[in-house]
Each structure stands twice: as C-alpha cells, then as structure tokens.
Amino acid sequence: MGYITNESVALITGGTRGIGLEAARGIGRLGATVVLIGQDSGRTERAVEQLVSEGIDAVGEVADVVDPQALSAAKDRLGPLGDPDVLVLSAGVMADRMTRTLRTSPEEWRRVMGVNLDGAFYSIATFAQGLARQRSGRVIGVSACLGRFTGPGTSGGLAPYRISKAGLNALLRNFAAEMQWGARGVLVDAMCPAHCRTDMGGPDAPRSATEGAATIVWLADRNGQTESGEPVATGLLWEDQEVIPW
Ligand SMILES: NC(=O)c1ccc[n+]([C@@H]2O[C@H](COP(=O)([O-])OP(=O)(O)OC[C@H]3O[C@@H](n4cnc5c(N)ncnc54)[C@H](OP(=O)(O)O)[C@@H]3O)[C@@H](O)[C@H]2O)c1
Secondary structure (H helix, E strand, O other): OOOOOOOOOEEOOOOOOHHHHHHHHHHHHOOOOOEEEOOOHHHHHHHHHHHOOOOOOEEEOOOOOHHHHHHHHHHHHHHHOOOOOOOEOOOOOOEEEEEEHHOOOOOOHHHHHHHHHHHHHHHHHOOOOOHHHOOOOOEEEEEEHHHHHOOOOOOOOOHHHHHHHHHHHHHHHHHHHHHHOOOOEEEEEEEEEOOEEOOOOOOOEOOOOOHHHHHHHHHHHOOOOOOOOOOOOOOOOOOOOOOOOO
C-alpha cells in the first residue's frame, strides 16, 4: 500500500489543465480528494466536473498563485481541505520566446518569476503548514529540465523561465533540509516532466501530459521508508522515477 488513502487530500496548483490536471487525475484515482487551484473560473469548474464525472472526489478553488491573500482566502473557504497531505506545485508559465538575458524586459522577468517562483513559495507558505505540523506529507514541485545546472539546463535563452525553475529547485531543496530530509515525516522533492503535449508544451511534444504526470503521482504515493525500513531518498530532482542531477 502506498501513502495515499481514501482519507488523503491532495492540493494541486495549476491542477486545472495539462500536467497538473493529469497529476490530479492520477492521485484522485488512488482515492484521495483532490483540490484543483487555477486562476480561470470556467476552466477550474470544467476540470472539477470532468474529474467528478470519472468518479474522483474533486473540488476547485480559483486563486492567482501570485497573490498570497487570494491563496489565504481560498484556504479559508476550503476548511479542512485547505490543509492537504499532498501539495503539488504545477502552476507555471513559459517565458516569451526571445528572452535571452539582455533581451528580457523587467515586466517579463517579473511575470515569470512571479508565477513560477513567488507563486510556489506562497503556495507552500499557505498550504504546507498543516502537513509540517502533522509531521506527515508530500510536497512535489513541477520543475523543468531547463532549470537544471546540468544537461539541457545549460544552453542559455529563456532566462526568466530557466532561472525561475532553478530557483524553484533551490526553494524545494532548502525546504527539504528544513523538513530534515524526511525525518519529520514530510518528503519534499522536485521533478521534471520532460516535454509534454499541453497548452505550454504544444501539440508536437513527444510525451502526453499523463506520461509527464506519472512521476508526480509516484512521488505523491511513495512511502517514507523502504521495505527494509530505511528512509527513502528525498530532497532530490526526479525524472521518470529516477534521480537526476540538479
Ligand atoms: N509542458 C511541458 O512540456 C513542461 C515541461 C517541463 C516543465 N513543465 C512545467 O509543468 C507545469 C505545468 O505545465 P503545463 O504544460 O501543464 O502548463 P499549462 O497546460 O499551460 O497549464 C498551466 C496551469 O497553471 C495554471 N496557472 C498558470 N498561472 C497561474 C496563476 N498565476 N495562478 C494559478 N494558476 C496558474 C493554469 O491555470 P489557468 O488555466 O487558470 O490559467 C493551468 O492550470 C509548469 O510548471 C511547467 O513549467 C511543463
């Protein structure tokens, strides 16, 4: 048996489309109640209706992750569902195409850093207090290969996007250390979904959003200990259920 039970609550920012929606579907199928956060009310409503029609216990809340007060109000409206066991940070935006460092406007820098990095911090600050208190939880940040300091992360360009994801990686690793690398019952990890067919990834990407979300679902359902009782590895960057270099 994995970590997720019928009593679990998973909150997914950016859960209304793309990889976040597929993560919500996968975690919901394991029995959890899923809470979808999006900024567009129509899309949020439709995503919830779709999951409910599939037999998944789903609710939605509209909030812009750049606005901590909106997140806090959403948490209040959610009541006990605002203290999830699993927090998935999938809300994100891509940078404009021509955003090499010297060609990025301050507005574009702020827009992307706002959603991808500030939004992740505000979401953790709002929704991860309960799981830290109860000493049991999973926090999974949807990062990107473009945010790595190795491999595909080292090609330049798309400066606000790359730096926001590198910052997200740092945020998660720092939080994982504060959670004592799983010793306090909370596993904190970053993952790369690879290039997926979503509104962001475009129609020609090599993988489906479901494939991209599979490692999120796996991380959400991971037990804190191996079968032999060893603590599992956490505070890491994952792709296809394997650790990859930052
Ligand atoms: N697709 C890829 O190939 C790929 C590759 C590597 C990493 N990623 C990462 O994976 C994550 C999901 O990407 P995706 O391809 O699924 O993107 P997507 O299809 O464009 O969906 C983005 C999601 O984020 C939400 N969102 C955006 N800005 C928000 C805000 N300010 N407040 C609240 N919600 C917000 C959207 O909600 P609304 O519908 O309400 O706008 C939507 O649910 C992102 O973090 C992205 O950087 C994607």
